[in-house]
Structures are given as structure tokens and as C-alpha cells.
Amino acid sequence: MYFNSKGDVVYKETGVDIRKNICHRCHNRDKKLFYEFYSELYGRDVKYCLNCIGLGRVDSMSPLKGTETRRKSEQCDYELNFELTxxxxxxxxxxxxxxxxxxxxxxxxxxxxxxxxxxxxxxxxxxxxxxxxxxxxxxxxxxxxxxxxxxxxxxxxxxxxxxxxxxxxxxxxxxxxxxxxxxxxxxxxxxxxxxxxxxxxxxxxxxxxxxxxxxxxxxxxxxxxxxxxxxxxxxxxxxxxxxxxARRYHGHDLTVPVIHYGNVNKEVRRKRLNGKLKRLLDDITAADRRVLVFFPEIKMMYDAYPLILKYFGEAETVYSGDEARYSKVERMRAGGIKILLTTTILERGVTFKNLDVIVVHTEYFPSDTLIQICGRVGRKPQDPTGNVHFITLYNTHHIQKTVRTINAFNKGRSVI
Ligand SMILES: [Zn+2]
Known part of the structure; x- marks a missing residue:
């Protein structure tokens, strides 16, 4: 069944059971995730679910309706213009x-x-x-x-x-x-x-x-x-x-990150751009490549942004609440942005050509995030490697685990 207000089947008389404290749509039972108020209209208390409110309100006054599931077979042919490995x-x-x-x-x-x-x-x-x-x-x-x-x-x-x-x-x-x-x-x-x-x-x-x-x-x-x-x-x-x-479809190894030591944030607070970061950005832009620079915090990113802008003339920032996020990703893809500063929002789901990655203050990041970040580079057969740089205050267990996992992948060993 799929729930919808125009459905012809009543799945439950009310979407939220006010006594048992359960939402029948999302199965939420957490008291904190319900809102209750006295309704003048109904002359009684009404409770609705906050956990699934994004899909439209389910409450203790209205039925939860749906449409019965149907099945239909279909010849679903697909086209693939290359051969699978x-x-x-x-x-x-x-x-x-x-x-x-x-x-x-x-x-x-x-x-x-x-x-x-x-x-x-x-x-x-x-x-x-x-x-x-x-x-x-x-x-x-x-x-x-x-x-x-x-x-x-x-x-x-x-x-x-x-x-x-x-x-x-x-x-x-x-x-x-x-x-x-x-x-x-x-x-x-x-x-x-x-x-x-x-x-x-x-x-x-x-x-x-x-x-x-x-x-x-x-x-x-x-x-x-x-x-x-x-x-x-x-x-x-x-x-x-x-x-x-364990291998990418183009057969090349995953890029192993290069580790550098430095305190980018401390220098930013003194209005200076860390020398290592500056040199890496210099090399990347000189090679006509593009780069994602990952920051652990939005504030740190915005503090560094004007300094990077000053040295390199152009750069952009992106974070989860940025309304222009999708258009910036599109511009990066089209080559309109060369240096994109980002939070972990771009750790996955995006593919750019000729991409290198720098992670600033890597000591803040957990290893699963770092593995995803490393996976941003070298995704295209035309540019199968790419470079990953970690700038960190000190080596961490998570950095070591990331390097170990990538090496194990490259040798074809299981890492679970
Ligand atoms: Zn719910």
C-alpha cells in the first residue's frame, strides 16, 4: 500500500493513536516527536507526528488512507554504451x-x-x-x-x-x-x-x-x-x-593521501594563508586542475575564504544550507569554478573531471568520511588518479585507518 490522502482504503481510523502514542505512518513512538494542542474546532486535544511531518501532517483526527499495492510486469530494457568489467x-x-x-x-x-x-x-x-x-x-x-x-x-x-x-x-x-x-x-x-x-x-x-x-x-x-x-x-x-x-571500474588504484603537517586555522586567525596550503593550491591551479578544499567547520571555511580569494582571484564556498549549492556544483562541473571550499556536504555523490582534493585540519574527520573524500578523485578513465592531500595538526587513528583501508583495497584485501 502507499499512503496518500486521495487513497480509497482506510488503513487506520486515525494516523496517530493518541493513547498508545504511535504514528502509524512512520512508527514513531518517541514522546518528544509528537506535538499536542487543544483544538477549538474539535473541542479536544489533537496530536500530530513531528517525525514524518515533512511528508504532510498525520494526526489523531484524520484517517490514514492509502491505495492498495498493484503489481505489473514490464519489459524494462536498458542501454549501456560500454561493457561492464x-x-x-x-x-x-x-x-x-x-x-x-x-x-x-x-x-x-x-x-x-x-x-x-x-x-x-x-x-x-x-x-x-x-x-x-x-x-x-x-x-x-x-x-x-x-x-x-x-x-x-x-x-x-x-x-x-x-x-x-x-x-x-x-x-x-x-x-x-x-x-x-x-x-x-x-x-x-x-x-x-x-x-x-x-x-x-x-x-x-x-x-x-x-x-x-x-x-x-x-x-x-x-x-x-x-x-x-x-x-x-x-x-x-x-x-x-x-x-x-575492491577495484574501480577503470582498473586503477585508489589514490593514497599525502599527509602534511600544519595549522591552517591558527595562521588564518593572523590573516595569513598557510604556506603549505598556498603551495598546493598554486600547483593545482598551475596544472589547470580543479580542487575541492574540505573544512571541518563552516566558520573555519569562511575565515579562510577571503585570504584564498585574495591570492587566487577566484574561489567559491559551499555548505549544506547554501541555496546556490546545486548551481555551484554545476558551475564546478562545467569548469567555471576552479577552487571550491566545502564542508563535508560534497564528501559523496559528486563527480568532477581533473579533480584534486585538499582536506584542511584532517584531525577533525572520522575515517569513513575521509574514505569518501578520497574517493572523489580519479573517478574518470581520462584522469584515473588525481591527488589527495591531508593537512593536519597531528596524525590520528582515523587518518591511519583511512590510509590502511585504501592500501588494503588496492591490494584487493577485505577490510570489513
Ligand atoms: Zn510519523
């Missing part, structure tokens, strides 16, 4: 087999392994057998990018797209959406493919993790794709259901 083909077979045999699967793929292409055959198989498929991610950027790539390949298929504020809906047979949007579904998808399973806020949000299970059918399967798996994920899918793709 042997390891991609093997992974693709694992995906089809997981869908056919209804078991979960964890695809442990290095960044740039070509994950999206790996799921094409599985989607085709599922749709040919009338299964409802969702490709979801916690991040809007990733959802948009995946939707574009699926749309390019599955030209004749109608693909739903849903994320905050945007809804292109057909029949929910083949859906690309954020994990949040799964609150709208109950026992509906036979196969849910979760890209960037480790990304914020999914990994730590029990309601969102629950939404994946609830939106899936009882005997359906879930395919997790991630570059940084955890023991928890492995036990969720089952020990035997992990497949690792």
Missing part, C-alpha cells in the same frame, strides 16, 4: 540472484566502482517478474544523480522520482526516492536497493532504518551498497551475502 558482471549476477532467491545482499564497493551499472540487470529481472523496485538513498544529491543515470539507461521506462518537494509519480513500480519517502509505503516494494547506506542521517536513525523494512514486502529483499560497511550491516544481510568490489 568482469568484476562488475560478477556483481551484477549476484544482484539478480539475490532478487530471484529473495535474500539480502551487501555490495561493498569502493568509491568509483560503477555501482549504478551493477544494478541494471537486477532491475530488469525484477520488473520482468512484476516486482516493485525502489532505488533509495538518504541523500537528495545521490537520488537526483541516480535518477538521471537510470533515466539515461532505461529510456522507455517510467521511473518515479520523489524527494522533499519533488514528486514525479506513476504507479510506484519503479521508484527512485530518498529513504524518508519510504514512510509513505507499507508492504509495497519487493526489492529495495539502498545506495550510500552509511550516509547521514540513515545510519543512526532507527525510524529511517525501520522505514526500509516497513516499505519492503515480508519476503522481499534489500540490497545495500556502501564503501564503508560495518559489522552491523554484515549481520543484517547475513555473513554469506556480502560481495566486495
Amino acid at each position: 568482469d568484476i562488475q558482471k560478477e556483481a551484477s549476477k549476484k544482484v539478480v540472484s539475490a532478487i530471484r532467491n529473495k535474500h539480502h545482499l551487501l555490495l561493498h564497493a569502493v568509491t568509483g566502482a560503477g555501482k549504478t551499472e551493477i544494478i541494471f540487470e537486477g532491475i530488469k529481472f525484477a520488473r520482468a517478474h512484476g516486482l516493485n523496485v525502489a532505488v533509495v538513498s538518504p541523500r537528495i544529491d545521490v537520488v537526483k544523480e541516480v535518477h538521471l543515470r537510470l533515466g539515461d539507461a532505461f529510456r522507455k521506462s517510467r521511473i518515479d522520482l520523489m524527494f522533499a518537494g519533488v514528486k514525479v509519480k506513476f504507479e510506484h513500480h519503479f521508484t527512485v526516492c530518498t529513504v524518508h519517502q519510504l514512510y509513505n509505503f507499507h508492504d509495497h516494494f519487493d526489492c529495495i536497493i539502498v545506495d550510500e547506506y552509511d550516509a547521514f542521517p540513515l545510519a543512526d536513525d532507527k525510524h529511517l532504518l525501520g522505514a526500509i523494512d516497513k516499505a519492503g514486502t515480508v519476503d522481499g529483499n534489500i540490497i545495500i551498497m556502501t564503501a564503508t560497511p560495518t559489522r552491523k550491516m554484515v549481520s543484517y544481510v547475513g555473513e554469506g551475502n556480502v560481495f566486495q568490489i
Whole structure:
């Protein structure tokens, strides 16, 4: 079933049970995540759920309505203008087999392994057998990018797209959406493919993790794709259901970061640009490459920005609350921006040509973020390496783990 106010089935008499303190749409039971007020109109207390308010209000006065799930098989052919590598083909077979045999699967793929292409055959198989498929991610950027790539390949298929504020809906047979949007579904998808399973806020949000299970059918399967798996994920899918793709699709090694020591922030406060950072930026711009400079805090980034602007004439900043964020990413892609200062918002989901990366005050970053950041470079076969520089106050366990993990990937060893 998928919930919608025009639905012809009443799933629950009221969306929120005021006594049992539960939201029937998102299963929230946390008292702090409800709002209660006295309604003059109804002459009684009304309670609504704050956890899923982004999808429209569910309260203790109105019924939760929906439309029954339907299934329809469809010949979902796709076009791919290159051949999958042997390891991609093997992974693709694992995906089809997981869908056919209804078991979960964890695809442990290095960044740039070509994950999206790996799921094409599985989607085709599922749709040919009338299964409802969702490709979801916690991040809007990733959802948009995946939707574009699926749309390019599955030209004749109608693909739903849903994320905050945007809804292109057909029949929910083949859906690309954020994990949040799964609150709208109950026992509906036979196969849910979760890209960037480790990304914020999914990994730590029990309601969102629950939404994946609830939106899936009882005997359906879930395919997790991630570059940084955890023991928890492995036990969720089952020990035997992990497949690792340790190499990028173009076959080159992942770039191992170069570590430099320095205190960028201290010098910025004295209105000086750290010499190491300046030299790295000089070299990168002289080589006509572009660079993402990652900062651990917005304030630190904005303090450094005028100094970088002064030396290099042009630079831009981006962070999660920046309304021009998407247009700046587009300009960077088109070559209009050479130096882009950023918070971790661009740690994943973006691909730029001829890109190098500098991480400032690396001692602040956890290793899974650093692994994602390192994965930004060398994604294109025309520029398969790229350079990654960590500028740090001191070496940390997380920096060491990042280097160790990347080296293990390059040697083809398992790192879980
Ligand atoms: Zn709710």
C-alpha cells in the first residue's frame, strides 16, 4: 500500500493513536516527536507526528488512507554504451540472484566502482517478474544523480522520482526516492536497493532504518551498497551475502593521501594563508586542475575564504544550507569554478573531471568520511588518479585507518 490522502482504503481510523502514542505512518513512538494542542474546532486535544511531518501532517483526527499495492510486469530494457568489467558482471549476477532467491545482499564497493551499472540487470529481472523496485538513498544529491543515470539507461521506462518537494509519480513500480519517502509505503516494494547506506542521517536513525523494512514486502529483499560497511550491516544481510568490489571500474588504484603537517586555522586567525596550503593550491591551479578544499567547520571555511580569494582571484564556498549549492556544483562541473571550499556536504555523490582534493585540519574527520573524500578523485578513465592531500595538526587513528583501508583495497584485501 502507499499512503496518500486521495487513497480509497482506510488503513487506520486515525494516523496517530493518541493513547498508545504511535504514528502509524512512520512508527514513531518517541514522546518528544509528537506535538499536542487543544483544538477549538474539535473541542479536544489533537496530536500530530513531528517525525514524518515533512511528508504532510498525520494526526489523531484524520484517517490514514492509502491505495492498495498493484503489481505489473514490464519489459524494462536498458542501454549501456560500454561493457561492464568482469568484476562488475560478477556483481551484477549476484544482484539478480539475490532478487530471484529473495535474500539480502551487501555490495561493498569502493568509491568509483560503477555501482549504478551493477544494478541494471537486477532491475530488469525484477520488473520482468512484476516486482516493485525502489532505488533509495538518504541523500537528495545521490537520488537526483541516480535518477538521471537510470533515466539515461532505461529510456522507455517510467521511473518515479520523489524527494522533499519533488514528486514525479506513476504507479510506484519503479521508484527512485530518498529513504524518508519510504514512510509513505507499507508492504509495497519487493526489492529495495539502498545506495550510500552509511550516509547521514540513515545510519543512526532507527525510524529511517525501520522505514526500509516497513516499505519492503515480508519476503522481499534489500540490497545495500556502501564503501564503508560495518559489522552491523554484515549481520543484517547475513555473513554469506556480502560481495566486495575492491577495484574501480577503470582498473586503477585508489589514490593514497599525502599527509602534511600544519595549522591552517591558527595562521588564518593572523590573516595569513598557510604556506603549505598556498603551495598546493598554486600547483593545482598551475596544472589547470580543479580542487575541492574540505573544512571541518563552516566558520573555519569562511575565515579562510577571503585570504584564498585574495591570492587566487577566484574561489567559491559551499555548505549544506547554501541555496546556490546545486548551481555551484554545476558551475564546478562545467569548469567555471576552479577552487571550491566545502564542508563535508560534497564528501559523496559528486563527480568532477581533473579533480584534486585538499582536506584542511584532517584531525577533525572520522575515517569513513575521509574514505569518501578520497574517493572523489580519479573517478574518470581520462584522469584515473588525481591527488589527495591531508593537512593536519597531528596524525590520528582515523587518518591511519583511512590510509590502511585504501592500501588494503588496492591490494584487493577485505577490510570489513
Ligand atoms: Zn510519523
